[in-house]
Amino acid sequence: MEKEYTVTAFSENNVGLLNRISIIFTRRRVNIESLTVSASSLKGIHKFTIVCVATPEQIEKLVKQIEKLVEVLRAFYHSDEEIVHQEVALYKVSTEALMKSNAVESIVLQHGARILDITPDYVVIEKTGHREETQALFDLLFPYKVTQFTRSGRVAVTRDTKERLTDYLKEMDFLERSETSKER
Amino acid sequence: MTEIKTERMTGAEALIRSLLAEGVDTLFGYPGGAIMPFFDKLYDHTDHINFILTRHEQGAAHAAQGYARVTGKPGIVVATSGPGATNLITGLADAMIDSTPLICITGQVTANLLGTDAFQETDLIGITMPVTKWNFQITKPEEIPGVIARAFHIASTGRPGPVVIDFAKNAQIAEFDYSYKPCHFIRSYVASPVIKNKFIEEAADLINKAEKPLALIGQGVILGNAEKELIAFLEKTGIPAAWTILGKAAIPTDHPLNMGMLGMHGNYAPNKKTNECDVLIAIGMRFDDRVTSDIHKYARQAKVIHLEIDSAEINKNIFAHVPLLGNVKETLPKLTALVKTNLHHAWIDSFAPYAKIEQEKVIDKDLNSGKETIKMAEVVHMIGEKTGGNAVIVTDVGQHQMIASRYAKCNQTRSLITSGGLGTMGFGLPAAVGAKVGAPDREVVLFVGDGGIQMTIQELGTIMQYGIGVKIVILNNHFLGMVRQWQELFFHSRYSSTPMNNPDYITIAKAYGIQGQKIMEKDALSKAIEDMLAVSGPYLLEINVEPEGNVFPMIPAGQPFESIIFE
Numbered sequence: 177m178e179k180e181y182t183v184t185a186f187s188e189n190n191v192g193l194l195n196r197i198s199i200i201f202t203r204r205r206v207n208i209e210s211l212t213v214s215a216s217s218l219k220g221i222h223k224f225t226i227v228c229v230a231t232p233e234q235i236e237k238l239v240k241q242i243e244k245l246v247e248v249l250r251a252f253y254h255s256d257e258e259i260v261h262q263e264v265a266l267y268k269v270s271t272e273a274l275m276k277s278n279a280v281e282s283i284v285l286q287h288g289a290r291i292l293d294i295t296p297d298y299v300v301i302e303k304t305g306h307r308e309e310t311q312a313l314f315d316l317l318f319p320y321k322v323t324q325f326t327r328s329g330r331v332a333v334t335r336d337t338k339e340r341l342t343d344y345l346k347e348m349d350f351l352e353r354s355e356t357s358k359e360r
Numbered sequence: 361m362t363e364i365k366t367e368r369m370t371g372a373e374a375l376i377r378s379l380l381a382e383g384v385d386t387l388f389g390y391p392g393g394a395i396m397p398f399f400d401k402l403y404d405h406t407d408h409i410n411f412i413l414t415r416h417e418q419g420a421a422h423a424a425q426g427y428a429r430v431t432g433k434p435g436i437v438v439a440t441s442g443p444g445a446t447n448l449i450t451g452l453a454d455a456m457i458d459s460t461p462l463i464c465i466t467g468q469v470t471a472n473l474l475g476t477d478a479f480q481e482t483d484l485i486g487i488t489m490p491v492t493k494w495n496f497q498i499t500k501p502e503e504i505p506g507v508i509a510r511a512f513h514i515a516s517t518g519r520p521g522p523v524v525i526d527f528a529k530n531a532q533i534a535e536f537d538y539s540y541k542p543c544h545f546i547r548s549y550v551a552s553p554v555i556k557n558k559f560i561e562e563a564a565d566l567i568n569k570a571e572k573p574l575a576l577i578g579q580g581v582i583l584g585n586a587e588k589e590l591i592a593f594l595e596k597t598g599i600p601a602a603w604t605i606l607g608k609a610a611i612p613t614d615h616p617l618n619m620g621m622l623g624m625h626g627n628y629a630p631n632k633k634t635n636e637c638d639v640l641i642a643i644g645m646r647f648d649d650r651v652t653s654d655i656h657k658y659a660r661q662a663k664v665i666h667l668e669i670d671s672a673e674i675n676k677n678i679f680a681h682v683p684l685l686g687n688v689k690e691t692l693p694k695l696t697a698l699v700k701t702n703l704h705h706a707w708i709d710s711f712a713p714y715a716k717i718e719q720e721k722v723i724d725k726d727l728n729s730g731k732e733t734i735k736m737a738e739v740v741h742m743i744g745e746k747t748g749g750n751a752v753i754v755t756d757v758g759q760h761q762m763i764a765s766r767y768a769k770c771n772q773t774r775s776l777i778t779s780g781g782l783g784t785m786g787f788g789l790p791a792a793v794g795a796k797v798g799a800p801d802r803e804v805v806l807f808v809g810d811g812g813i814q815m816t817i818q819e820l821g822t823i824m825q826y827g828i829g830v831k832i833v834i835l836n837n838h839f840l841g842m843v844r845q846w847q848e849l850f851f852h853s854r855y856s857s858t859p860m861n862n863p864d865y866i867t868i869a870k871a872y873g874i875q876g877q878k879i880m881e882k883d884a885l886s887k888a889i890e891d892m893l894a895v896s897g898p899y900l901l902e903i904n905v906e907p908e909g910n911v912f913p914m915i916p917a918g919q920p921f922e923s924i925i926f927e
Contacts (some may be wrong), residue, residue: 192486192495194491199489199490203490236675237672237676240671240672240676243671243672244670244671244672246514246546246548246549247548247549249547249548273538350657
């Protein structure tokens with residue numbers, strides 16, 4: 177049975193790694209739904225957050241292939257229950273639509289969104305939430321002519337008490353070693 | 361803090377010094393514009409480095425593979441940017457799937473021209489990502505020592521594989537302060553997984569309780585230099601063993617526990633027994649589809665112990681009840697220490713009736729056909745006898761490859777060099793060149809078809825230039841034989857694009873100054889082989905073999921073992 181998984185991969189920050197990771201998905205014909213690359217809580221270590229739809233068997237093999245990459249420290253996969261996750265969406269509507277009635281403003285308020293910017297021509301609305309929530313807001317704003325819309329990739333943290341990678345690095349003595357290697 | 365001594369030099373010189381520091385004495389390759397500064401510096405080092413100029417970059421890659429497979433050291437290739445680099449792709453893909461340590465150094469346009477479609481620029485880093493274990497583009501000379509050290513560590517440790525270093529021309533020319541330090545540690549890379557004693561114990565327990573255990577030997581044993589450890593394990597436990605073609609030479613052909621070859625054209629008994637054993641011990645092999653065929657009907661009754669260095673192989677094709685991650689060089693002795701001394705006479709004896717069936721239905725016909733026309737197996741068998749099983753056997757891809765794998769005699773390890781995973785026609789001749797360069801004191805015999813030899817036949821020029829004493833045996837059936845066999849069996853004998861009109865190979869050899877002869881009849885075979893082996897230099901023996909011979913037994917692709925065909 178296919179379901180949505182969030183893959184997190186911790187890596188060195190090297191040119192080309194994104195490509196190496198993405199071709200692992202391409203080759204197995206698994207589509208990447210969203211992708212975010214950012215710093216992690218560990219200094220110098222980057223974190224890929226990738227959302228995809230796959231079978232449990234597929235995702236296990238996929239993550240092993242990612243972890244096999246020379247510059248990836250560890251990779252994990254999570255089902256939605258195991259993580260807290262959000263996406264950010266930005267919506268641009270005309271200022272006229274906002275001014276004409278209370279409708280747009282009340283939609284914004286009801287959905288916990290906020291107005292980031294107002295100019296004579298347009299208004300930029302921001303909403304953080306799950307994909308369904310940002311999509312619902314889009315659907316409601318649609319009649320008021322959304323001239324631009326964009327949604328970020330997923331960001332996620334696990335429900336564990338700390339970054340899983342930390343234990344691994346401690347176990348392997350890597351944090352200490354990377355310190356000393358800098359001294360050299 | 362100790363002071364590190366440095367020396368001022370160009371990037372090209374630094375690359376050569378780095379290679380020398382890693383113990384490199386042999387390079388394969390081809391020059392060109394973007395790599396010229398390197399070749400200029402190489403001119404000063406001809407005393408220390410033997411550079412083999414192949415006739416095509418693909419030949420250089422396969423030669424380096426042949427070299428790596430016989431020596432266990434990474435094969436090193438140097439080529440130019442653009443077409444020189446793209447010609448390496450087949451060799452890289454082959455080395456990737458067959459876990460061959462390879463380091464390919466390619467020239468690249470000057471860094472400030474990158475991305476401008478400059479002359480002979482190609483995005484080699486992008487192109488080679490799927491077919492390399494690691495790659496890196498050097499744009500500053502300061503990067504050279506560290507990157508070369510990493511390249512050697514990555515290519516040759518863990519599950520070995522190919523590495524590409526793309527070397528921008530400006531970094532070859534610029535000067536910097538050079539010093540070299542080998543690499544033994546990369547924090548994001550696990551060269552040798554931590555061995556879990558829990559699984560060693562579980563595996564030992566399963567093996568001790570097993571009544572019908574079967575060991576499957578893969579190339580991991582050879583890559584881990586664990587042949588002795590393997591034999592110690594097998595002999596203590598009395599477990600019969602079968603092998604994948606890349607694992608063939610890990611156990612001597614005549615060893616009493618050697619039950620033969622696995623897979624599509626493998627021996628009947630071990631394939632049959634795979635589906636009867638109670639414990640299957642896979643040692644450094646990856647359950648390729650040519651070994652398993654239909655995985656849903658493969659060894660379902662058995663508990664599987666998988667000894668493997670690459671965690672991505674665990675449960676990839678076949679579920680492992682005991683995943684024994686680690687280098688077999690370390691895991692096998694740990695396991696041997698915990699298993700009981702045993703003999704599995706009755707179980708081993710139960711292989712014999714199946715071996716007898718195969719003997720009668722296939723092997724007797726292959727080796728004593730009674731016909732005037734020569735069969736491939738007769739040639740392979742006779743060469744095995746006349747070389748005492750001590751030759752390095754190199755093959756190309758196709759029917760002769762399967763026949764060589766089935767009938768070649770190997771007394772020692774690293775004696776069968778073949779393109780297993782990728783099945784690269786054209787691999788044979790250059791790989792044999794590399795194998796002979798890597799093992800100059802051993803007899804190197806290449807079996808190659810009339811199709812495959814023409815894919816890289818230009819390497820006869822390399823053999824000529826360096827007097828490389830390869831014995832080339834062309835098994836000529838005037839067909840692309842394996843495809844023809846499939847057409848006969850599965851496509852109603854519609855021989856679409858498989859008959860071959862061939863050149864006069866002996867005349868071609870002569871043009872390259874290589875001795876040779878062609879034989880058509882069986883009576884001439886023995887003498888012709890002796891003549892060939894009596895020559896110290898290169899030799900080409902063309903043998904006309906049965907035109908429509910087939911390789912049996914055969915388990916058709918994707919079908920269960922029961923679909924085996926014998927004739």
